[in-house]
Structure formats: C-alpha cells, structure tokens
Amino acid sequence: MRATGVLRRKTWQRAYAIRLFLSDISVVLVAVFGAQIFWFGSEPVDLAAQNAGGVRIGYTTISVLLVAAWMIALDVFATRDHKVIGSGTLEYKRVADATIWLFGLFAILAFLFRIELARGYFLTALPIGLLLLFVARWTWRQWLRRQQSGDQYVSRALLMGERLKSAHVAKTIQRTPGAGLLLVGALTRSGTMSKGPIQGVAVLGDYSELMIAVDASNADTVILTGADEISPDDMRRIGWDLEARNIELIVAPALTDIAGPRIHARPVAGLPLIHVSYPTLEGAKRVYKRTFDILGSAFLILLGSPVLIAVAIAVKRSGPGDILYRQLRVGRRGREFGMLKFRSMVQDADDQLESLLDAQGTSETPLFKVTNDPRITPVGKFLRKYSLDEVPQLFNVLLGEMSLVGPRPQRAAEVALYDDAAHRRLIMKPGMSGLWQVSGRSNLSWEDSIRLDLYYVENWSLTVDIMILFRTVRAVVTPEGAR
Incomplete structure (x- = not known):
C-alpha cells in the first residue's frame, strides 16, 4: 500500500527528472551541433575512416551518435538520481565524470579505428557542453529551492x-x-x-x-x-x-559537517560500516589549488584593471588618506600578512575601533564588527555594498598570501579569542571568498562563521572552490549582509 506522501514524492521526483532530461538533451544538442556548425558550417561534411573498407560517414552522423552517447552516459552515471540532485557537489561531479569519460571513450575509438575527427570540433563541444550542463543544473537547482521554500518538491x-x-x-x-x-x-x-x-x-x-x-x-x-x-x-x-x-x-x-566525497560505505561481514577519509591539504592538491589561484587572480586583475583604476580615482577624491588600506591579518599557520583593500573609511579609523566596540558592548566578542559604523565614507559604503573594496586582495592571492577561496581572514585580536576547534581554520590560507561570503556575509554569527569555515577546511576540493566562486558572483550582485 502506498501512502499519499509516497505518491506525492514519486510524482515530484519523476517530474523533476523529466525537466532535467529535457534540459540536458537541449544543452547537449546545442553544444554538439553548435560546434559542428561553427567549424564546418551548415553544409554536410564527410570524414574518412582509414580502415580496410574505406568507410565514409558525415559529421552529422557523428554528432547524432555523440548526443545519444552523451545522454546515455549522463544516465549511466546517475546524474538525475533524486539522492544527489538539489544540494551538494556530487551532482556536478557526476555530470563532469560522465562527460569526461564519454569523450575519453570517443578519443580511444577514433584512435583504434583511425577515424580522422577534427580536433577543433571535438575540443569545442566538450568544454561548452560541460559548462552549459553546469549552468542548466545550477539554474534548475535554484528553481527547486524556490519550490522547497514553499514546502513543495520536498x-x-x-x-x-x-x-x-x-x-x-x-x-x-x-x-x-x-x-x-x-x-x-x-x-x-x-x-x-x-x-x-x-x-x-x-x-x-x-x-x-x-x-x-x-x-x-x-x-x-x-x-x-x-x-x-x-x-x-x-x-x-x-x-x-x-x-x-x-x-x-x-x-x-x-557525523557532523562531513561532505559526501569523504564518506565511503564499507560492508564488512554484513555490517554497513562507514569509512571517513581525512582531508588532504598537502601534496598534489595543494599544487592544484595554488595553480588555480595564480591563473585565476592574474586573469581577474587583467580583466578588472579598468575597475581598479576607476575605484582608485573615486577613493582618492573621497577625502584625505591613502588609496589602499593595508591591514594585518593572520594567514596560514598563524603567519601575519598585510591584506590589501581600497580605503572605505576615514583616515585613522583603526584608532576609533576600540572605543566604538566598547560603546556597543562587543569588545570581548570575536568578529570585531561595528553596527552602523560611522567611520565609513559615502564612497566606501558603495564599495562595501558590492565588495569592490576587496578587489586589491587579488594581489595578495597572486603573491601567495591568500587564496581565491578559503576561510575568512581575521585579525590577530580575533584569533586570540579562538578555541581549539577554531584554530583549525589556520591550516589553510584565508580566502577572498568562502562559504561565509555566500551564506550571509556580515549577517553571520561567530558560531556560524566558525562552522562554515571548518566545513570548508575539512571538505575542500577544486569543485567546491569553483561552486563558491560561482555563488560569490550572485552574492555580490545581491549584496545582502555586506557592511
């Protein structure tokens, strides 16, 4: 016998899976046939397979086979399984794995059968298709969360x-x-x-x-x-x-705040034991993260140079004081560094901090934040609203003092109030953005800030970094909690 709740759950899960299927096939068709049209135009083009029979087939046939195989791969890797859709990174990981394995298989088959596939066509369809799949899945995830906020699709x-x-x-x-x-x-x-x-x-x-x-x-x-x-x-x-x-x-x-990739079922003598992997923060993963930081920060500095110049001019004209503000923060392993920001406060603002904290009764509380801070200039208020004051930190990232994504950078006085758990945040470089940035920013309590940073440290991956950066753009465009 099926209860009403079960029928409701089955109905929405099936409906959502159909939406994802239609979205996936649309994206794959656009990516594959878009790549074909980009490289060969709308005219039919044959390719030759250098085998004994001298078989000749067209790129349209290859594209149809590629679309069908791509959809099968997404299904085989269970990318639309209701257990992974809607939250976490596993859905995106399965989409990426399915895509990469598919194109690896096509490359091997092309080599074995000596099929002369145009590399441009092949290498265009892969990244564009994967990117569009990510965007489509993210879009559907936002739609699903809006439904769930009204107790639908739950x-x-x-x-x-x-x-x-x-x-x-x-x-x-x-x-x-x-x-x-x-x-x-x-x-x-x-x-x-x-x-x-x-x-x-x-x-x-x-x-x-x-x-x-x-x-x-x-x-x-x-x-x-x-x-x-x-x-x-x-x-x-x-x-x-x-x-x-x-x-x-x-x-x-x-178990608390442990991401799925660290958890592995390990059946032993009929017992479903759970094996928990420890976070890996050294070796190859650290090299990957640093390479990502260097390439990403250099690209963003070049891309955002006009914004840097415009903001620098606005800050200079806003009043006396330096354009850049250098504040000591605590980095990896407790080493201090000078974190760069565009000046958003009046000159000598640090000298007023202690008296302002005493006035609001939070001098002994971590996260030294002043409510309705009178030291912020009008230009600084705008910069902070859209996080433009933090753009110079790209140079901290390029120099290796910070990371694009990481725990929240904090002052030495705040670190002095850490307990043993909070000190674990210091095993990674602080980030320009992080889970704290995309989960409420200045509206977060100290406990929530600690929890999010520890979750990031314990479950770091390059996929998580990319997702956080993607969400950061949205957090900056809708700047709730910035001050």
Whole structure:
C-alpha cells in the first residue's frame, strides 16, 4: 500500500527528472551541433575512416551518435538520481565524470579505428557542453529551492531516535537551505514524550507507533537518528515494514559537517560500516589549488584593471588618506600578512575601533564588527555594498598570501579569542571568498562563521572552490549582509 506522501514524492521526483532530461538533451544538442556548425558550417561534411573498407560517414552522423552517447552516459552515471540532485557537489561531479569519460571513450575509438575527427570540433563541444550542463543544473537547482521554500518538491520526513540525537539532526536540516526535507514529526523513547517538541518538531509517539505516525503525518521518509533501545533486529524489521510501503529509510550517523566525497560505505561481514577519509591539504592538491589561484587572480586583475583604476580615482577624491588600506591579518599557520583593500573609511579609523566596540558592548566578542559604523565614507559604503573594496586582495592571492577561496581572514585580536576547534581554520590560507561570503556575509554569527569555515577546511576540493566562486558572483550582485 502506498501512502499519499509516497505518491506525492514519486510524482515530484519523476517530474523533476523529466525537466532535467529535457534540459540536458537541449544543452547537449546545442553544444554538439553548435560546434559542428561553427567549424564546418551548415553544409554536410564527410570524414574518412582509414580502415580496410574505406568507410565514409558525415559529421552529422557523428554528432547524432555523440548526443545519444552523451545522454546515455549522463544516465549511466546517475546524474538525475533524486539522492544527489538539489544540494551538494556530487551532482556536478557526476555530470563532469560522465562527460569526461564519454569523450575519453570517443578519443580511444577514433584512435583504434583511425577515424580522422577534427580536433577543433571535438575540443569545442566538450568544454561548452560541460559548462552549459553546469549552468542548466545550477539554474534548475535554484528553481527547486524556490519550490522547497514553499514546502513543495520536498520529502516529508519523520525523525526516529533519542531526543538529543534527533534535535541535532533537526537543527542541521532546518539551518540548511535546499535540504529537501520537511520534518513532519518525531518519535522518541517512551517516557520522554512529555518534554514537548524536538527543535520545534512535534513528537507523535514512541518507537512502537512508527507506522501509525507515518500514516498520520503522510510521511514518505523516516530518518533513524539513533537510539540504544532500537536493536539491529528492530532496525531490520523497521526496514521491512517501510519497504512494504515504499517509504525511504535514512540512517543518520553521528557525523557532523562531513561532505559526501569523504564518506565511503564499507560492508564488512554484513555490517554497513562507514569509512571517513581525512582531508588532504598537502601534496598534489595543494599544487592544484595554488595553480588555480595564480591563473585565476592574474586573469581577474587583467580583466578588472579598468575597475581598479576607476575605484582608485573615486577613493582618492573621497577625502584625505591613502588609496589602499593595508591591514594585518593572520594567514596560514598563524603567519601575519598585510591584506590589501581600497580605503572605505576615514583616515585613522583603526584608532576609533576600540572605543566604538566598547560603546556597543562587543569588545570581548570575536568578529570585531561595528553596527552602523560611522567611520565609513559615502564612497566606501558603495564599495562595501558590492565588495569592490576587496578587489586589491587579488594581489595578495597572486603573491601567495591568500587564496581565491578559503576561510575568512581575521585579525590577530580575533584569533586570540579562538578555541581549539577554531584554530583549525589556520591550516589553510584565508580566502577572498568562502562559504561565509555566500551564506550571509556580515549577517553571520561567530558560531556560524566558525562552522562554515571548518566545513570548508575539512571538505575542500577544486569543485567546491569553483561552486563558491560561482555563488560569490550572485552574492555580490545581491549584496545582502555586506557592511
């Protein structure tokens, strides 16, 4: 028997997968046939396969085969699986893997059968197609999140476990936009139900009332958060009961802020053990990140040189003081460096900081920020709104003192207030942008800033950096939280 919630979930997942399929095939057609038209025009062009039969086929045939193979590869790599769409980087990684493997296979086949494929056609379709797929998937993801903000296109989830563990899972889900889970109830140990809701989620009963609660809440997903009272045999029976109703079962391990690529299922003697990889911050990955920083910062400096000149003129005319402001910040391994910014405050603004913090009662609080800061000039207010004051940090990146993406750069006085966990932020170079930049900027609390930076440090990858930079553009264009 299928509950209403299950039918609803199946319907929206199928509808969203169809949207992605139509979007993917449109993008692939544009990329492949666009590359063909760009290189060969609209006239039919044959290519020769230097084999025994002297077979000749046209590029149109090759393009059709390439489009079909590309769509098959996207399906084989499960890029439209509902478990990966909508959040995280795994969806983008699978799209990239499918594309790269496909073109590698085509290159091998062309070599084996001596097919003289034009390199320009081949090398144009790949990057353009991959880029357009990323853009299309990102666009659909924004659409999906807008639907989910209105409780549409979500899974109705029921928490099951001890109060403390369920509260942790509920808090994590509630603070994560685009999680795709709507918490409709909770089940906890008998005798603790009278304590009221768990993180705002109503308690519907104890563990023995699971199926009653599923029917009452129209849940289509059950999240097991952990409980000593639920034995392995109990969990197996729960799985059988949920399977009979086609209700999804999710087991939430006691792991916090660990990204999917670091988690690997490792079955041993029938036990589904979870292997957690440690973050790799040295060796080849560090070289990749530094190379990305050098190329990216150099390109952006050249591209943005007219903006740099225009802003410099505006700052110079805004009042007395230097154009650039050099502030000591703490970098990798605790080494201090001079972080460059366009001056956005009056001269000698640092001398006024302590008195302003004392006046608002936050001198002992990390993240030394002054609300409605009177030291900011009118020009500086505009620069800060669109983060233009931070553009000179590209030179810090080029010199190796900062990274394009990383933890938030902070003052020595703020670092002095770090606890042991916060010090882990210092194992990577601070960034011009980061998860803190695209998740609220100055509106973030100290705890959220720490959590986001630690998540980045623990789960860094080049794919994550590219995604953050992409989101940074949107955060700057809609500058909520900048001050």
